[in-house]
Amino acid sequence: MTAATLPAEPPTCPEIPRRIPGNKGIWAGITCEFVEFGVLFAVYFIARAHFPQAFHDGAQRLSVTAGTAITLLMITSSYFIACSVNAIRQDKHRQAVIWLVAGLIVALGYPLTKVLEIDWNLAHGINGESGIFFTVYYYLTFTHLVHATWGILGILWVLARLSFRGYSSADYAGLEALASYWHATDIIWLVIFPLFYVLA
């Protein structure tokens, strides 16, 4: 009796996790956002290389308090929204809503602080025509504020859906997509803050 031998099956590789936090659409948007700010940062570094003294002096005229406040607001709202995702994964719906409301309230502090900062700037004679440093500063920080405003509108939408039990531990892609966008916007601010407020 002859025994047919089957070729041994190739060893199976352990599956590499290929998870998409949120959904593909939001990551297309985040990638575009990174490209946009990549270009703006390139402008910043080229201008800084050409006018190092203007950047050294300019940073000393900005309100470090406003910059620090915005940084802490961004970090904290990011944390609260991450906690909301953490809660919904465990089906703690009420906690998820509370964390997201907290994230929204703290996030709203950003545009408020920005308005106060602009008032402070104008009172100290700082506007978009005050020199190359301030032109770049207004360009970059206003663009970031616009992106943060989209994020705040996103939080409102997701909060409305979450309040009506639109998300659960089985499906929370919308909430996670918003969280990913907000964290990406947070990462961008974490670059902006030292470039304008710390490196004096």
Place this chain on the structure above:
Amino acid sequence: MTHFKNDHFSRLTVAWLVLVALTLASLGLSEWFREARWLPLLVAAIIWIKGVLVARCFIEAQDAHPFIARVLKTFIAVSPLALIATAFFGGTLARWATL
């Protein structure tokens, strides 16, 4: 993927506290070592650490699709590297970028 169901509250809280501490530390360091030539190196390191913390702890980039992980890794690394290049080779960079 069951580990996503686990409670990551303490991990998130530690990450947030470290981010706050690094923000305050960078302010102090910039004040104390304002004239130090190596300050941009330190600031670049802090930018990178904070970016990595948000990517790993909040976005969970280590479990994400490789494209997403690469996008995050690249964006987080580019600015600190550009900052170091500008601080130490600003003149060369300005020459290259002159029309």
